[in-house]
Amino acid sequence: MKKTLSQLSFIQRKFQEYYLKGKVPMPSRFEEREFGFLLFSEGMVRHKGFENSKDLQRFLCEFTPSDVYYSCAFYEHPEAPMDEKGWLGADLIFDIDADHISTPCRKMHDVWICGGCGFGGKGAAPERCPHCKGERFKVKAWACEVCLESAKAEVLKLLDMLFEDFGFSEGEVRVFFSGHRGYHVHVESEAVWSLGSAARKEIVDYVLGLGLDAKFHGLENLKGYGIARVVGPSLEDFGWRGRLARGVYEIILDASERKLESLGLSRRVAKLLLKNRDKILESWNMEGPWGIIRGVGLESWKKLVAGSINLQSAKVDTVVTTDVHRLIRLENTLHGKTGFKKTRVDLSHIEEFDPFREGIAFRKGTVKVFVTESPKIKIGDELFGPLRDEWVELPTAVAVLLLCKGVARVADENV
Numbered sequence: 001m002k003k004t005l006s007q008l009s010f011i012q013r014k015f016q017e018y019y020l021k022g023k024v025p026m027p028s029r030f031e032e033r034e035f036g037f038l039l040f041s042e043g044m045v046r047h048k049g050f051e052n053s054k055d056l057q058r059f060l061c062e063f064t065p066s067d068v069y070y071s072c073a074f075y076e077h078p079e080a081p082m083d084e085k086g087w088l089g090a091d092l093i094f095d096i097d098a099d100h101i102s103t104p105c106r107k108m109h110d111v112w113i114c115g116g117c118g119f120g121g122k123g124a125a126p127e128r129c130p131h132c133k134g135e136r137f138k139v140k141a142w143a144c145e146v147c148l149e150s151a152k153a154e155v156l157k158l159l160d161m162l163f164e165d166f167g168f169s170e171g172e173v174r175v176f177f178s179g180h181r182g183y184h185v186h187v188e189s190e191a192v193w194s195l196g197s198a199a200r201k202e203i204v205d206y207v208l209g210l211g212l213d214a215k216f217h218g219l220e221n222l223k224g225y226g227i228a229r230v231v232g233p234s235l236e237d238f239g240w241r242g243r244l245a246r247g248v249y250e251i252i253l254d255a256s257e258r259k260l261e262s263l264g265l266s267r268r269v270a271k272l273l274l275k276n277r278d279k280i281l282e283s284w285n286m287e288g289p290w291g292i293i294r295g296v297g298l299e300s301w302k303k304l305v306a307g308s309i310n311l312q313s314a315k316v317d318t319v320v321t322t323d324v325h326r327l328i329r330l331e332n333t334l335h336g337k338t339g340f341k342k343t344r345v346d347l348s349h350i351e352e353f354d355p356f357r358e359g360i361a362f363r364k365g366t367v368k369v370f371v372t373e374s375p376k377i378k379i380g381d382e383l384f385g386p387l388r389d390e391w392v393e394l395p396t397a398v399a400v401l402l403l404c405k406g407v408a409r410v411a412d413e414n415v
């Protein structure tokens with residue numbers, strides 16, 4: 001369903017009510033930041049600057065954009081054109097989005113439609129339309145608990161690296177629910193401000209475990225006394241060494257023959273590993289399993305380590321982190337695709353954080369809407385749908401979500 005002007009104005013009115021009531025916190029060093037806005041009437045307004053929170057608040061109430069952004073960078077002249085801004089530095093930002101994680105639930109709730117012929121299906125879009133071979137698709141992506149839990153698992157891995165490996169303090173790192181399909185991690189520290197794109201790419205590579213060679217992390221054939229023996233890292237080693245070991249431990253712990261073969265191991269090696277599972281798990285108390293199973297050599301361990309890197313790396317979006325001019329969503333502002341707000345996550349309660357409870361911006365009232373098609377949605381403790389071609393009275397947060405997604409409309413008397 002295409003969102004008509006009157007439907008948009010209903011959403012915009014709701015957004016305006018939100019900004020009239022709620023306060024939006026200013027980012028640090030806000031006088032040096034560029035602000036940008038996506039308007040409901042389409043089109044982006046950027047290169048804006050604000051001297052105080054009152055002016056921003058007034059702007060939000062008056063123009064009520066669908067999305068609100070600010071620059072990760074600080075500038076001498078935030079309102080000047082890009083090449084005259086005078087870049088002074090930038091926070092380090094990570095974006096973890098369910099789009100980059102293959103969750104099984106996408107087959108249930110995501111829908112794609114071919115831009116060429118209108119053919120469509122569920123799940124992620126194919127590379128080419130099976131019908132007309134077109135490559136342009138419209139994708140309707142939804143986030144569910146499973147998606148956001150897997151995104152959060154990536155955040156936890158990232159945080160562990162930021163605190164343990166990079167040595168950032170808790171005061172320098174903030175985590176947010178993006179309001180849609182993922183999480184943002186902001187690092188505000190003097191140590192990162194001056195880093196250019198290439199340096200940030202190095203950080204991304206570290207976090208993603210790109211270009212890791214196990215050889216440089218202790219996994220090798222050690223030759224002595226005429227015999228070769230495989231040695232490798234221990235569980236408590238620092239940085240990626242320990243991560244490689246812990247990942248291998250995890251793989252062995254819940255391995256099946258099929259899983260091991262999917263890592264490229266032969267059936268014979270898979271069987272050997274499973275037969276010796278207890279022995280391998282116990283071996284971590286001593287030197288680890290690397291040299292103890294006859295018939296499992298260096299090449300097999302390398303394959304297990306590759307699987308371990310995949311488990312231990314944090315799936316961040318490279319483009320976001322390396323862009324030193326990036327605009328990012330502002331805390332407590334609404335996401336135009338959902339009506340949820342970008343929400344700060346308390347680091348000490350991150351495990352329990354529920355985006356579909358704490359990210360709700362519209363907590364009061366109900367709205368009657370006609371829903372064309374929506375998957376099952378869980379908000380708070382309540383389940384809604386799946387719905388198809390029916391009028392329903394829904395809590396405002398759910399109605400706004402469906403309206404933002406373009407799968408519902410309000411009755412004419414309400415717009």
Ligand SMILES: [Zn+2]
Pocket residue numbers: 114115116117118119129130131132133134
């Ligand atoms: Zn097609």
Ligand SMILES: [Zn+2]
Pocket residue numbers: 103105106109142143144145146147148
């Ligand atoms: Zn999902």
